[in-house]
Amino acid sequence: DARVTQTPRHKVTEMGQEVTMRCQPILGHNTVFWYRQTMMQGLELLAYFRNRAPLDDSGMPKDRFSAEMPDATLATLKIQPSEPRDSAVYFCASGLGSGITSTDTQYFGPGTRLTVL
Amino acid sequence: DQQVKQNSPSLSVQEGRISILNCDYTNSMFDYFLWYKKYPAEGPTFLISISSIKDKNEDGRFTVFLNKSAKHLSLHIVPSQPGDSAVYFCAASDGYQFYFGTGTSLTVIP
Numbered sequence: 001d002a003r004v005t006q007t008p009r010h011k012v013t014e015m016g017q018e019v020t021m022r023c024q025p026i027l028g029h030n031t032v033f034w035y036r037q038t039m040m041q042g043l044e045l046l047a048y049f050r051n052r053a054p055l056d057d058s059g060m061p062k063d064r065f066s067a068e069m070p071d072a073t074l075a076t077l078k079i080q081p082s083e084p085r086d087s088a089v090y091f092c093a094s095g096l097g098s099g100i101t102s103t104d105t106q107y108f109g110p111g112t113r114l115t116v117l
Numbered sequence: 118d119q120q121v122k123q124n125s126p127s128l129s130v131q132e133g134r135i136s137i138l139n140c141d142y143t144n145s146m147f148d149y150f151l152w153y154k155k156y157p158a159e160g161p162t163f164l165i166s167i168s169s170i171k172d173k174n175e176d177g178r179f180t181v182f183l184n185k186s187a188k189h190l191s192l193h194i195v196p197s198q199p200g201d202s203a204v205y206f207c208a209a210s211d212g213y214q215f216y217f218g219t220g221t222s223l224t225v226i227p
Contacts, residue, residue: 108160
């Protein structure tokens with residue numbers, strides 16, 4: 001049963017600390033998305049990758065957030081320094097895409113619940 | 118600026134009755150629409166989709182309707198079951214990325 005995995009599931013940290021969230025996409029999927037879920041905005045797209053190359057990261061605060069795909073089996077989202085307003089659930093999703101279009105179905109991981117005190 | 122809106126944060130329905138979840142969008146370039154279902158502490162899971170060339174798509178108890186002129190789509194669940202209690206997100210794609218609504222929490226009362 002292929003699924004997207006995310007670690008850690010929960011993270012509590014203090015303001016100013018670095019936070020790294022990891023995602024393992026479904027094997028064979030070539031597109032990876034990072035979302036942030038908040039009460040007011042729903043699911044916000046932060047960044048996405050196609051074949052490990054970043055296609056769009058316009059949703060991320062550039063000064064503190066960074067997203068990478070060191071290899072096809074790992075995507076990371078880093079926040080440095082973290083702030084209380086970053087507290088949210090962060091989801092990773094993967095899918096199969098071609099050309100410049102997004103995938104028609106995304107498969108989500110269970111999310112990382114981040115609390116910044 | 119929310120391009121996809123779900124104006125009802127919550128909905129309660131009696132078991133066996135119809136649940137109707139609504140979604141409105143503003144971007145006429147959206148050509149593909151999806152509904153996701155999310156249980157607590159889990160990621161959203163794909164439920165049903167519809168292309169803009171159709172106005173209806175049915176899968177078992179779930180039917181999605183698309184009204185392009187009104188920029189409105191809805192998800193009908195008939196009959197509703199307690200296991201359908203979850204948060205439902207609608208999403209729209211412009212072929213480049215997906216835009217999600219804020220979700221509607223559905224409670225099906227036994």
